[in-house]
Amino acid sequence: MFLITGATGNVGRHLVAELATAGHKVRALTRDPAAARFPAGVEAAATADMPLDGVGAVFVNPAVFHGGFGDLLDRCREHGVRRVVMLSSSSTLDAGPGNPIGQMHLDKEREIEASGLEWVFPRPGAFAANALAWAGQIRADGVVRGAYADAQTAPIHERDIAAVCARALTGDDLVGTRPVLSGPESLTFTDQARRIGEVIGRDVRYEELSREDARAQMLGGGYVTPVIADSLLDMFAACVGRPAEISPEVERITGRPARTFAEWAADNADLFA
Template sequence: MILVTGATGTVGRHVVQLLHQGGHPFRAMSRHPPGAGAVRADFDDPASLRRAVTGVRAVFLLTAPAVPSPDHDLALLAAAREAGVASIVKLSAIGTGERFGEVTVGAWHQAAERAVRTSGMAWTMLRPSSFAANARHWAAIIDAGQPVPNLTGDGRQGVVDPRDIAAVAVEALTDPVHAGRTYTLTGPELLSVPEQARQLEQVIGRPVTTVDLPPADATRQLLAAGLPPAAVDATVTGSAWARAGHNAILTGDVAAVLGRPPATFRDWAEAHFVIDNKGAGERL
């Protein structure tokens, strides 16, 4: 039995789909679980986590708290150890633990990774680059004829398709050869946000423009939108790190695990974005 946390999210739902297609027994954990094979649980409810991990062999650990914190990872790990879970596949992020000025990139992921590695369970770390699916948030902006805010300037990133992240996760969950490995997951090309916009423009046949949003401006806008200060700090730090060129990284890890090249950003866009006479839309 495999437990998938974050089962309704950008990566988790693809993990669930692939496990189902492969005939692997799984539970899809969510606060509002859909359909058969799902389990209702909340990271802030230890009793629900204990129920979720009962009889489980491996866990796909994906947490996305509103305020960056390792607390949800630690709560799940405690329940997993108590239940005798054998292995953990942790979704982290590229650049975790790197120093950038006076701050540490992905400090909450770093703390969670440390806890996973010392948990006594077999583990695999997945550190994906910027998600192609982040462009989902552009649809309404494009439809309104507005430029897409660009927090990372000309910084280029190895934009990765979440379907590839999920496919690597399933391999790690089902094959012990990946235990003790840390995979940095990227797409096949380095792209800045303006370059992504130009590719998307070609896919949808409609102008897609961008506007640079420096860190100070991004901080003001995100705080004004009501995001918690800690979440704003994490977002702006990560964006500034990429803006400075530190995420201009390509690896062969996706191809090494899956035996095929990773998908391109254009592949993702062609599969997910649709345009009709009503404007921009998204097919998920």
């Protein structure tokens, strides 16, 4: 059986579906199991309980574990869990004091490595789902307002991340690896806004804000700390005029090309229209 934390998240829900469709036994963790809607045959359980009986491998979304894993890794060993697949980040490649996101993921990777369990750390870059933060603006007037319009990333569809994680859980060939994952094309924020518009049949444009105004906008939602806001803005600034590196790992691991941003936009068009 596979235990999936963050099972209703952007990656977790696709991973649950991928494993269930392939006929695997899945225990999906969520804060409210009674309200969860998982595919038929999937066992829903409470995140707070973290039941590990009968589990052979665990998918860990580090966002679920604020400040550390607690006794999770010890309990994994006690229950005979063999493998941990953690959703890491390509930001680990530049971890340090100025990159708290990368450093957090790197610290958690090291914690799992030290446990003695088998491990795989998929390291995706920018999620295509980051563009969901624009949905309200697009619905309102078709204008996305943010920093660094010409910053380039290679946004990856979360279904591709899930497909790689499924392979990491079910096969042995990725054990001990840290595959860096990306989408198939380098796009500016302006490009991404335009592609969403093309999919929903509206004119959507990106209006660049000053760094100060963009920072205030990020902090205004209450979900981003000043340190994280500054780190993200620094990263975006460094990506201006620099094409994002495209990784071949999604195709190598899954046997099919990575999905494009336009495909992601089509899959989520109802959220922007």
